[in-house]
Amino acid sequence: MDKKEYLAEYQKHEDMRKRVKMDKNRLHFHIMPPTGWMNDPNGLCEFNGVNHIYFQYTPFLAGWGEKLWGHYTTKDWINYTQEEPFLFPDTKWDRDGVYSGSAFVEEDGIHYFYTGNVKLTDKDYDYIMNGREQNTIHIFSRDGKNIEYKKIVMTNDDYPADMSKHVRDPKIYKVNDGYYMVQGGRNSDSRGCVLLFYSKDLNNWEWYDTVYSEEPFGYMWECPDLFEIEGQQILVCCPQGVEQKGYDYQNIYQCGYFPVTFDIENKSYKFGEFEELDKGFDIYATQTFVDEQGRRILIGWMGIPDADYDNDVTVEYDWIHALTMPRELSWKDGKIYQKPLKEMEQLRKNSFSSELSEFSDWSPKDCCFEMRVDIEDSGNIELKLREDVTVSWDGNLFTLELGESGHGRKKRVAQLSSLSDFTVFSDTSSIEIFINGGETVMTSRVYSESLEQKVTLLSKGIKGSITGYELGTFIVERGEC
Secondary structure: OOHHHHHHHHOOOHHHHHHHHOOOOOOOOOOOOOOEEEEEEEEEEEEOOEEEEEEEEEOOOOOOOOOEEEEEEEOOOOEEEEOOOOEOOOOOOOOOOEEEEEEEEEOOEEEEEEEEEEEOOOOOOOOOOOOEEEEEEEEEEOOOOOEEEEEEEEOHHHOOOOEEEEEEEEEEEEEOOEEEEEEEEEEOOOOEEEEEEEEOOOOOOEEEEEEOOOOOOOOEEEEEEEEEEOOEEEEEEEEEOOOOEOOEOOOOEOOEEEEEEEEHHHOEEEEOOOEEOOOOOOOEEEEEEEOOOOOEEEEEEOOOOOOOOOOHHHHHHOEEOOEOOOEEEEEEOOEEEEEEOHHHHHHEEEEEEEEHHHOOEEOOHHHOEEEEEEEOOOOOEEEEEEOOEEEEEOOOEEEEEEOHHHOOOOEEEEEOOOOOEEEEEEEOOEEEEEEHHHOEEEEEEOOOOOOOOOEEEOOOOOOEEEEEEEEOOOEEEEOOO
């Protein structure tokens, strides 16, 4: 599909757009696809005061199909413009989908790098060691909307011979006057890794090194992101093929980070212990960028591939999936801490506060609220967020449990040394919980039959306080779509 074909098809789907608007599960303060399917956030950046959020997008089907890059812009994280799709699979290099990629801002504009997918069908392939082209493509835009050029910079032949055909998801990391690109990989022995490529000009790239953790950790590392935060180097990735270990790695695929020490110029690499970014059900393919205020901002896909739970309840309304709230990252006590952007406070209304000993229940409109609970002692606590959604703390484990509204999601557990506070952001069909100031996070989709439900404290005699706000809605205008 190219831009002309998209615009012609767009005119035929007014009925689809009407069905989307009818769904009570449409989120109030999260980015969703206008119609159809959404997955990975891509190309996140701020340029000349405008934040660009691109995402993998199948506009006319609420299922896996031909991938474009959808596009929203915002200056304040509350008011958004739905732009027309940015990238289309309109060349032989990306004919089967424009897959994940990133943005790198220079003074003259924005450089984007992404994986162009080609799936061969002329004979039987295993699609691991053969049958795929994973092309690295470079595009340039002076405004984030109009593409000045699009060129292929690497093909399968440019990747090491011991790699499978799974090399993808480029992200740029600058060192002095040189540019390094990280891509996720799966080698011929099914071991996950990061590949490094080097360029002096962002156009001519060559393989530089392949980096492995000291011990094998999964068979594929997707969506790598190498950056520094407060002097600490971080490698974020999504390892596939890691088995559950106690309360760690409870999802089918993981999303987290290694604290690393990479002396890239001398090819010396050290890995710390892998830490999950989120202990909930629905988090994958995170990407970060630094905004013009100097904040390191993370957005993730509020979904996960191949899970045994579903989001099918929205499909009859012709859409599926969403992105997490944007989160600001900080580095503290050897860990990444996450908190929602301060701009989210603009959505607050109808506040209340109470001592926990005096609190019984609260009925926020449409289940859309922010609620902070501060604990003064380590006693047990159990709190219903909805009729069949409960969070609890037993002095050791913080647990999120869902009933039928979880659509197969049942329980996720985080082991903590203590609990001082937690903040819940509840939207119509999502929950994000920030524990101990964002040291631990839990994210989940949830699909309640009714949105007129109460928050209820089930525990008695708990010392502490609770503060809540109903939350408003993002304002989204449609640009030239």
